Amino acid sequence: MRHLSKSKLVSFRQCPKRLWLDIHKPELRDNSAYQHVFGIGNRVGEIAMKIYDTTGDAYEISISELGFNEVFQKSAELLDAGDRPIFEAGVKVAGGLAFADVMIPSRTSGELCWKMVEVKSATKTKDYHRDDAALLHYLFEQAGAKLHSVSVAHIDNSFVYAGDGNYQGLLLENDITEEVRSRVAEMNQWIADAQATIKLTDEPEIGCGTQCHSPFTCPFLAHCSREDGKAEHPLSLLPNFHGKKANLLAEQGVVELADVPKDFLSEIQQRVQQCTLSGETYFDSEATVEELSQYGFPAYFLDFETSNSAVPMWKGTRPYQQLPFQFSVHVLDEDGTFTQESFLDLSGNDPRLGFTESLLQNCGNSGPIFVYNIAFERKIINQQAAHFPQHAKQLGAIADRLVDLLPIARAHYYHPSQCGKWGIKSVLPAISPDLDYSELDGVKDGNMAMVAFQEAIHPDTSEERKTEIYNQLDKYCQLDTLAMVRIWEVFTGKQTRSIVS
Known part of the structure; x- marks a missing residue:
């Protein structure tokens, strides 16, 4: 069985077709929109290490230093020892693999357990953050790590930096332990369905829709929307055209700008329609x-x-x-x-x-x-x-x-x-x-x-x-x-x- 990374499983959650393309046609990806996002996440991760390394002896697991396979072995050793916080501990189990941002050990009646913190650069906890945490909880417990709590830490946008290098207070924690514990069966089914998708011979037949932009713009959007170009003048050319009228036209199968009744359109939308169809410029000099x-x-x-x-x-x-x-x-x-x-x-x-x-x-x-x-x-x-x-x-x-x-x-x-x-x-x-x-x-x-x-x-x-x-x-x-x-x-x-x- 192929072990799918958390990012691949999140791809499946957004759209099964995205996961299939990720696996079988990765050359079609367009990652240009992700550079800035990755940079933000990396910087927040660096600060999180300083915030959560309260003992000064935390261990950061580095794939670049250890190599991919060695990371999981080292993570298992540190998770078994439970004597220090761990950053980027990884597990590979049950058809999935994932890395936890922060793992903090504690002992209750002599039993080792962990506090897991998933760090996000957003200013509030979003639904896909909860999915991330639920996956991490499932995979780490499948690997034998006992978790006493799971939290999502996000940016507190009211934090004011004092200029002294101290970022305590930058992150706010949202405890979602009970929620992720209730989703174990869902995670098991999620991974099973994702595994079934990657075994498909042909690309899944899923048309473009709202999932193409939620929670992220899909890097395969250009590939999937190539068929949308069949319309000579698609309705997407109309500014701010959405809501009931747009939905009604979609239900009627209207895809050409020329077929949109004028009374469906505002004055400026009518102008766009007219100029597009005539090829002429509107200019009131x-x-x-x-x-x-x-x-x-x-x-x-x-x-x-x-x-x-x-x-x-x-x-x-x-x-x-x-x-x-x-x-x-x-x-x-x-x-x-x-x-x-x-x-x-x-x-x-x-x-x-x-x-x-x-x-x-x-x-x-x-x-x-x-x-x-x-x-x-x-x-x-x-x-x-x-x-x-x-x-x-x-x-x-x-x-x-x-x-x-x-x-x-x-x-x-x-x-x-x-x-x-x-x-x-x-x-x-x-x-x-x-x-x-x-x-x-x-x-x-x-x-x-x-x-x-x-x-x-x-x-x-x-x-x-x-x-x-x-x-x-x-x-x-x-x-x-x-x-x-x-x-x-x-x-x-x-x-x-x-x-x-």
Whole structure:
């Protein structure tokens, strides 16, 4: 019998077809969306070891050091001894294999038993966390380890880091012992069904559905949805199209955008339908000129990048707090010339004060500040004002000057290539095909920027690699603000000149 890892069994829980593909066609996986998640989990795991190693003699079992088979032998020895906490103890039994984040020994009337803690980077216990813990409980007890309690530890997002290296209080424990004990028969059946699935000769016939995105976006989604492309213009092109009307069309077998009645659609959905079917662009240039003509010069085009680490790095910060480390600003004068300024701190020190002071210096005292999706920039500016009261008045003035290009684009512009989206990365290729995010090296979106920032400030990152990341982040953020300049040009009918260095 093949022993399926916990991750494989969770794949089966999400969708039997995902498990079958994991085993038989792993080359079809797309793991690009998981890099940031894995990085967060690893950092939380490191901190959990410090939190739970209260005796100073805990044992961390490392696959890279021991090798896969040796891990299970060493785990069995340590579980039998029961004289110290164990991190990443592994068992292989009953058709499954799994590793426990934390195992803490205790003795009651001389009998060895264990407290098991499954550590998660989320801010609350989710259903799939409970599944994870139930599987671990089942497999470890099948292997002979007696568990007196099972808990899921998650991030307490109210925790404020004191800056002293002490993370006690970062994790909150949720005891689910009674729940996992009641699910033993279910776990046994789960593993049996998963084993039966991997023995199938052919790929299971399961269509795409809600399971493709819950609890995670499936890495085989592109493979499974290839048949959905049979519709020339699928309903997925419609923005915010869900609920009763969408369900009714699905029940009627409607898959083509052309077959959707207009009275099913909002005004903006009708526009998407019309442009998609005709292949023509909708652009109310008179409206965009009118809306933007009220703003004078100099005109600023501003974009922020932030990091939101599960484990706070700087004094006074909380888990998952969005902390700015970079901005780019293009400044356009009335004669059509513009300059570009930026801020980027990869020192590893708290970047917020430097960010704030540079922002105030480079945004002047008057003129509109164009952004794309105002809620984000306004939130960061207000957060900075609260943290640095000495700059609150000036930051408030900047917040008052913000002008959002997104609702203007959504109301007055649509190109069929946008596929029902108005994000800047959807609008820019239609307006200015010569500017292409896909041609950037390394960092191409906000999530990649966060991952790159975390790598750059890690103490093990070489200076050469840090320089490479700096250049990638700088080019990415500059493209975001240059994109807004190009959108402004099209919407106002005005042309800018080259950058003044």
